[in-house]
Amino acid sequence: MRIVIIGNGVAGITAARHLRKLSDHEIIVVSDEAPYHFSRPAMMYVSMGHMTFDNTKPYEDWFWKKNRIEVVHNKVRLIRKDGGLVIDLESGPSIDADVVILATGSEPAWYGWQGEHLPGVQGYVNKHDLDLLERNLAGARNAVVVGGGLIGIEAAEVLHSRGVHVAMLVREPAFYRKVFPEEESTMVTQHISRQGIELRCSTELEKIVAGENGGRVDHVISSSGEHIQADIVILATGVKPRIDLARASGVDVSRGILVNDRFETSIPNIYAIGDCAEFETGVQQLWYTARAHGEHVARVIVEGAGPYVRGTYFNSAKFFDLEWQVYGVIPPESDESNSVYWSDDSSTRSVRIAQSNGVVSGVHGIGVRLRQETCVHWIENGTMIDVVRKQFQEAVFDPEFTRKVSV
């Protein structure tokens, strides 16, 4: 059987690796982004000079051949039904396939702002954006980042590290307030401001304006009517599933590519995983979910495995120097009535344990590393909050000699 995977991000590559582990099927991965898989979250470290682009590749280039995974650097135009499935490429002969896995990921969600296609305006989600930023950085002094999410803060850190003044437009009254409770949001907001980022909260983008003597962006106008100088504008207002190929090929789509809980699309033998897939419950656009999808779809295809069940929610990120980890549910309206909160004097470390009726429902750490296994065990076993507080050191994953957490 020949399985063709479209997309070499973490979802597609995890599927390929697990298909190889479980089977002897012929595996082909097609991507037009970079010839070999790289870690998308590592893009920012390339832009900051922490790593070379080669360092972001989790596998050496010989890995694919050795594991009989054929890598094709090409763009897929269309998937056709012609007996089996046929994949038309932009150049060269088409590929016949018995099974196709769509792992086309996502793309920036822009909202039709005036000036959003001006030179100097870009997103920051793929290899193209990474290379484009290097060109846009030449001679740039001021930048505006639109969006107070995880990509926005990464973009701000990158630009700041390159000596560019950054103004950040955030819709919420404080950074990440849509997700974080008030104390955490305040802590991160202050930290970002301390770095020298001009954080403009409760502010949205009105339009982007070009300079007089050329097409390039000159400034933006905010929802409050202010002019903010910008040689670069990074639009980081979220991402949406990349579904153009699926739609053109007749696969049912809505916001994303519609799939059931076994990743099956409306067309037999075509699956969709990762950011591009939309379940009955919606999309799941995290690095971790993409990897879980890839692992599970391989079991579905080879072993006829049952439904994919998402485990206890977890996520992590880093806001400049502040690491963040979360397990379970921490509602943004958490306060002392439904959670326990601890922070140290430095305002760079905090822990929150959320509870309902005394049972722990989520654990949240900023500047404190938390052991996933322990936190998830507490949440999944309905552990009482008093027990968790007593045993909390077991969940701390900080380096040796780090100051104790006393939640």
Added chain:
Amino acid sequence: MNYIELTVPDSMRNHGTMWSRWKNRGVPAYLLALVLTGFYVMVYWFPEPLAPLASLLDPLAHLLRGSVADRWFLYGTIYTVAVLVMGARMLLRYRTQRYHVYRTLTLMTVQLMMSYLIPALLARMGSKEFYFSYFWPLKPEYLFPSNISALVQSDNGLLMFMGFWTIAMTVVATPVLTYFYGKRWYCSWVCGCGALAETAGDPFRQNSDKTLAAWKIERWMVHSVLATIVAVTGLIWWANIDPTSPIAPYAHEANRVYGFLIGSVFSGVIGVGFYPLMGARVWCRFGCPMAAVLGLLQKYASRFRITTNGSQCISCGNCSTYCEMGIDVRAYAQRGEDIKRASCVGCGVCATVCPRGVLKLENH
């Protein structure tokens, strides 16, 4: 790149490392490598040009050793100053991480006291110039019969102590400490080679080779060196017990060749000279027989390992990039596997540069 740090960061940052021509094998790095290798070649084999430089240190040598400064005093002084100055840089750079602060301070103290001041003062007292922080097989002669029997059978209490110290550290402390803490207790907290690598070598750690091919060469090479020094030590003891044996004349010749090829060329000229090109742990990784012994103990008889935090890894590669031993840390982290590699010196930098809190050095 026009990177300007405007604020005091709350964590260690690697901004611009990959664009630095010093840190990333540009022309300055090659020139520095040339200077370093040249210096080692002069110290070992062509010391005459260094004499005027050494004589500048005469007052210090008189004070510490009660003699004029020779090339070895010059070398020891430069080495110690490098550890202290670059150690200060290390402390500043990693100040928010107590693990690095503590181990750097320990390395600096051990270098200054055990590898510089105490041996000098011992020489001044007319006693044996003894290095309490080096053991067999990194310092093979410490277990040679001539040395060990002279020390143990001495009626001088200090010399007797040195004899028992070196035996106890090699036979008892090494396996016991490695069992509890991993090889890092030595390589990243005590060893003089480690002290230079962890301080002066820190800017070059990203230049270590992470390929599988390099790992294969490393295993073959470092264990060959260990086998060689075990054989040489055995020969020397044999020749000592049975001086009439036909192998006796070859034993000291074997030791001389080992001293030249491994002790001088590998650990000195290449070991330090290649810092800017292959990272600071070239000797520790490919050549050091002590590291090989500690590595075998760490792999098969130690509680130490680097644990990974569930599924939090984002495969970014910071850990592998900044591993000075060239371990592909990410390969384990992204599978959620513990890292138990013989070569790991437990410097802890992988855990520091990890942006998702995935790695932790643990003893239990």
